[in-house]
Amino acid sequence: MTGGTTTERSDTGRLAAVTQWWQRAFSYAGDERETLLVIGKSTLAAGLAWLIAYDVLDARSPAFAPFSAVLIMQVTVYRSVVQSLRYVGAVVAGVLVQAALGFLAGPDLLTFVLVAAIALTIGRWRVLGVQGPQVATAAFFAFSTYTSSSGDSERFFRLGEIVVLVLIGCAIGTAVNVLVAPPLRYRSAEYGIRSLAHTLHDLLADMYPVLAEGVPDQDTTGGWRARAERTEGMIRQARAGLETAKESVQLNPRRLLRRYRGHPGFHGYESVLGALERTLYQVAALTRGLDRSREEEDDEARRPFLRRYAGFLEAASAVAEVLTTLDETTLRAQAKRLERLTGEAEARRDEVVEETRRLSSSLADPSAPYGILVTEATRLLEEFQYTCEVLLDVAPETHRGPGGPER
Template structure:
């Protein structure tokens, strides 16, 4: 009976998770950037299909490959469209060449087709082919199966129309509101700073509580912070890629070098906060750890954590003069505690872990100060 009841209780929870996953997926698919990309892909496909019949010679007989080329070249940024389009055309060229090599050797048969498709897959392993690698065996197979008795005309038309579609796709992506992801990168940096500041303030509150503290969610955020740092770097790299070959970059100048410096600094801060998180969590909950935080240091250590937390929060909206004041105040708190620990004769039953936390706080302030200069 107990197992049956547990299963009944688990069903709504499982259904809720599935529904949440479905709604999240729909939200991503219907997001603003995705809708813009879909609209541009549709426009590029329509334009390429309009232009396709105007191509010379046998190419006009294969207009349906032009919209395919437009879709292949459609990417979230202009430089990606160019790269993907060129790689696709290179892959098509290699695949067509492979098909003509087969035709020149012998008539297509199950054995020869199998051999040359295997060769196509091997060629797809060449470095830097990117999106073009999957088109090598595909193009070769299409020439053999669709080209039939007239592989020359088909190959010409196939390659020309795909090229037309790729050119139209790149042009549409470049001229129709090419996206710049500077705001998303700045927002990611701000969110990470806030998360790191909250982690420090939560650890400071834990030091003020009776141990074991009531609030312990901060103790399991280490991997979450690492994932956030990786996401921030990806966001800045995406912003960097979005400006390449983008004509709008001149109208919206942005210092991405500063963003990269901020990312490196926040990655370093994340590392130090992860270390402090593990040290404090071990001291509180792991009975086998031979370290303690002496009671006289708990309150000043909490104050130091709160001061550094305020420094990180100030990086978003405070005036530089106010930021410098908070940095100096945090340095004073951290240095005073370090001097006190060096001169005090606490003599606990176990070595102090406070020194490790203070050292990490000092390193965080050094990183932040370097970012200010």
């Protein structure tokens, strides 16, 4: 009885998850809709390629065409074109290697070994990139076609047929990617920045309440330090998202539509992403400073300073929160709010400086615990100010209202 009940609940949960997935796919532009779009476009490209290869050309190996069409269906039009060229180059190289050795030495085992060795060597050529292994794949298929054909003229024809089918498949795949909802990922740049900003906001939001209550213990400061230093992967992902956004514009006909005209490019996003990256490094340095400073002074002497410092981090957290909702369509309003919150963070930083002077601590001494923390706070504030300036510079150009581009 229990097992049946558990199975029914499991089935119900899976059905609910599938239903929610389809609802998300039809409700808004996201990963689910993108998955459906790629599947649909790949199916269309494969069907057209098979139609031409099998029904029109009556090719002996028509699968080469749909395979090629699906293989080069990339996330951006630019990448589809580049990978098509590399794939065609790899296939041609493989077929030529087999043809040269096959006609010179004949279709025996030694020839196959030589074909494999040369094709695998050519496949290491950096120009071919990820399509390098296709040199050997094409050579092996060509060798199989060569051995199953009779007469030199038929062999030449069948080897040439492989290249033609690959060209047809690549042409159809690229054409479908260009003409059917070509991906235009303006928002990918925003997503990466939002992700980093969330990480920054969450860390600062965890830090300031603890500092406001007193001196954190070593485990707590060590945990903050570890979290701040684990952002390398997220930074790489954010940069990859920005590069994808920039790449999606190249060779993309959708950028000519009215709703996408006048987009200023991605310089502003690059600057904000760079500032966020440096900000996370500053927070990491700040956590190291907190970790070291706890050994320098007694707890009671540090409490007033840490309360002021908590106020600064709270203000910094509010700045980071704005960046978690960065949106091109409302960028000017967000930039203005960011400017106001950055000014409040600066006021809190000044209070930290005054408290340090009241405690008669040297801000110029890099070995002094308060001096290190104030220095890191100042650098953090400078990155926020720079981010604010960048957004204010690009906001008048990028603001489009509710009808702006979504992807």
